[in-house]
Amino acid sequence: MGTSTSKLDDKVYESIAKYTELTRDDILAWEERFTHQCDPGSTTMTMEQFCKFYQELRPTENVKRLSENVFRAFDLNGDHGISFSEFLIAYVATTEAPLEQKLRYAFNVYDLDHNCMIDRAEILFILRAMFQLLGMNDDNSHKYSYEQCADTIMKNLDVNEDQRISQEEFIQGLKQDPFLRSLMNPFQND
Structure with missing residues (x-):
């Protein structure tokens, strides 16, 4: 580890440190771990690399299906790659951030078509991944399908019964319903 191998300038470090409240040494350690997963000379992770890395970060969970949706949510600029800055800010936001911020990222995981709304089909798709993460199969042995x-x-x-859930409906509803929050938030740590 060391600043000589770092690809980030001081302003980027300052921004990441301010947002994440991590020390420079912590950021350097994360950067080294991140770049180890990238192709040589690359500063971004592909979806495949991210999914492997995310599994390493959450080894006790079956995050394979979910990690593709998390990748999409972390890819803030939509370039189909995750930079170190995107990764670290999003990862800290989903593991150490206040509940509302975690729920904003969770909403992005569900919003598969990026239309700022979630419909029933998107919920079903992510629920299957979440149930798989929790070790639940698609059989009839569970209380709810x-x-x-x-x-x-x-x-x-x-709330407005338009067959779509807005980000505000999602956040407010999950803040008020601990059961649904535990079911729907892939970023549980609180």
Whole structure:
């Protein structure tokens, strides 16, 4: 580790440190770990590299399906790659940030088509990944099916009943409903 191998300038370090409250040494350690996963000479991770790295960060969980959606949520500029800055800010925001910030990222995981709304089909897609993460299969041995869960989510979060959930409906609804929050937030640490 050391500043000689770092690809970040002082202003970027200052920005990351301000946002994440990490020390320069912590940022350097994360940068080294991140760049080790990238192709030689590259400063960004592909989806495949990210999914492997994310699995290493959460080794006790089955995050394979979910990691592709997390990649999309972390890819802030939409260039189909994750830079170190995007990664570290998003990772800290989803692991150490206040609940509302975690829920903003969770909303982005569900919003598969980037239209700033979540519909029932998007909920079903992510629920399958979340159930897999929790070790639950798509069999009938569980109290609720994906469809029943999606119906409950739509009923409880779609306040204006337009068959879509806005980011505000999502955040406010999950803040008020601990059960749905535990079910729908892939960034649980609180």
